Amino acid sequence: MTRTLIVFGSGPGIGNHTAAKFASKGIDHIILLSRNTQRLQNEDAPFVAQGSSSVKVDTLRIDLSDLDSIPGILKELDGRTQGEDVEVVFFNAARIKPSEPLGVDVKEIEEDFKTTNLALYIVAQHYIPKLQTLAKSNKSLKPALLVTNSHLPWDPVPQLLSLSLVKASQRNMVLSFSRAFTGSGVHIGLIHVEGVVAPENKVLNPKTIAERTVAFWEGGNGVDVNIKEE
Numbered sequence: 341m342t343r344t345l346i347v348f349g350s351g352p353g354i355g356n357h358t359a360a361k362f363a364s365k366g367i368d369h370i371i372l373l374s375r376n377t378q379r380l381q382n383e384d385a386p387f388v389a390q391g392s393s394s395v396k397v398d399t400l401r402i403d404l405s406d407l408d409s410i411p412g413i414l415k416e417l418d419g420r421t422q423g424e425d426v427e428v429v430f431f432n433a434a435r436i437k438p439s440e441p442l443g444v445d446v447k448e449i450e451e452d453f454k455t456t457n458l459a460l461y462i463v464a465q466h467y468i469p470k471l472q473t474l475a476k477s478n479k480s481l482k483p484a485l486l487v488t489n490s491h492l493p494w495d496p497v498p499q500l501l502s503l504s505l506v507k508a509s510q511r512n513m514v515l516s517f518s519r520a521f522t523g524s525g526v527h528i529g530l531i532h533v534e535g536v537v538a539p540e541n542k543v544l545n546p547k548t549i550a551e552r553t554v555a556f557w558e559g560g561n562g563v564d565v566n567i568k569e570e
Contacts, residue, residue: 342424343481344369346417348404348463349433351376353537354488356384357550358430363391365554369424370395371417373402374433404433404459405451414466425474428557429467431460431487434503441498449502456506457513460487464517468526475525484527484557487514491534491568518563527560534568543569 345362347355350372359370372384380399389397398420402413433455437448464485471483493511496504511530518528531553535544542548549567556565 341478342368344371344421344424344426345428345430346371346373346421346426346467347430347432348373348402348459349431349488350374350380350384350399351432352379352383353546354533354549354553355430355432356387357546358432358553359384359388359397360391361550361554362428362430362557363388363395363397365558367392367427368395369398369421371398371400371420373400373413375401375403377401405454407454407458407462410459410462414463425478425481426467426470427474427481428484428486429463429471430553431463431485433459434488434507436500436503438499439501441501444502449505452502452506453509457509460510460513464513468517468521468528471526472521472524482527482557482560483525484529484560485514485517486527486553486557487530488553489514489530489532489564491532491566515563527557529556529562530564531556532564532566532568534566541569543567 345367347359349355351374363370370388372380374380385397385399389395435452474481474483489511490507492504493508514530521528533549537544539545552567
C-alpha cells in the first residue's frame with residue numbers, strides 16, 4: 341500500500357526539507373501545496389524527489405486564506421490519494437510580516453487567522469477521522485497530524501504581533517486536538533521552531549529541523565518538540 345504525506349505550506353526551507361526527509365523514510369507519495377505553483381513545480385518538487393529514487397511527488401495550488409476554496413481542494417486530494425494510506429499531514433503555513441504593534445491592519449490579522457488557524461481547523465476536520473481509521477486498520481503505520489509552531493505563544497514579539505497572536509491560538513487548537521484524541525492511535529503534535537531559520541545556523545537550519553521533525557514522528561508520542569539554538 342502506498343504511504344502518503346501531504347504538506348500544507350510547502351516552500352524553500354522547512355517545508356521541502358521535511359518532505360525530502362520523509363521521502364527517505366519510506367513515504368512513497370508526497371503532495372506539496374502552496375500558493376506559488378511555479379516554485380512548487382520548479383523548485384520544491386525536484387528538491388523533494390532527491391530524497392528517494394522511488395518517491396512520487398505531486399503539487400497542488402492552495403490559498404489557505406480562501407476558506408471557501410479549501411473543501412474543493414480536499415476533495416481533489418481525496419481523488420489523488422484514492423487507495424493510498426494518507427499517513428502524515430504536515431501543516432507548515434504561516435506568514436512573517438514585521439510591523440509596529442499598533443500598525444497592523446485588522447484585515448491582515450484576519451487573513452493570518454484564516455491561513456494559520458481556520459484553515460488548519462478545516463484540514464483537521466477532514467483528516468483526523470481518516471487518520472484514526474488508518475490507525476485502526478494498519479498497526480504498522482504512524483498516522484500523524486504535525487504542525488509547525490514557534491516560541492511566540494509564550495514569548496511574543498511586538499513587531500510580530502499578528503504572527504504571535506495566531507501562533508498562540510494555533511498551539512491551543514493543536515493541544516486541544518491532542519488531548520481530545522489521546523488513545524486514538526493518531527500522533528497530533530507541534531514542532532516549535534524557536535527563532536529565525538537560516539542555513540548557516542547550527543540547529544535552526546532547514547536540514548536539522550527536518551531531521552528532528554521526522555524523529556518526532558518516528559517516536560510516535562509527545563505533544564510537542566522544541567527546536568532552538570543550543
